[in-house]
Amino acid sequence: MALQLAFSTLACPDWPLDKIAAQAAAWGYGGVELRTLGPGGAALASDPARLGAQHSRDLLAAAKVAPVCLSTSISLLEPDAAKARQARESSALALEL
Numbered sequence: 001m002a003l004q005l006a007f008s009t010l011a012c013p014d015w016p017l018d019k020i021a022a023q024a025a026a027w028g029y030g031g032v033e034l035r036t037l038g039p040g041g042a043a044l045a046s047d048p049a050r051l052g053a054q055h056s057r058d059l060l061a062a063a064k065v066a067p068v069c070l071s072t073s074i075s076l077l078e079p080d081a082a083k084a085r086q087a088r089e090s091s092a093l094a095l096e097l
Contacts, residue, residue: 004030006068009046017046017056021063031068032060034097038072038086049089053096070094 006029009020024032034056036049048056048070060067072090074083 004066006031006033006066008033008035008071009044010035010071012046013044015045017048017051017059018063020046021060021065024065025063029065031066033069033071034067035071036090036093038089048097049093053093057097067097070097 007024009015009017009032012020012023015023020032034046034048035044036047037043039049044050048067051059056067070090070093072086074086074090076083076087
């Protein structure tokens with residue numbers, strides 16, 4: 001299996017996912033790291049938690065670009081119930097993607 005390059009959607013927070021997918025394909029990237037702020041994360045135009053896993057998968061597949069990672073800001077150094085819930089929700093989203 002050949003190594004393919006990817007870039008993070010955090011590098012272009014105002015771009016919608018369809019533009020990111022098209023640019024990734026045009027620039028020769030094999031995938032993108034999807035950044036999420038979790039449910040309600042409206043600050044990133046391409047946030048898969050806001051767009052939905054199926055829609056995000058469809059947009060990337062249409063451009064033949066793979067979702068290679070789901071990146072979050074969750075820190076579990078001092079876990080609590082809210083962080084544990086966020087981690088479970090993000091893990092579920094990553095599986096769907």
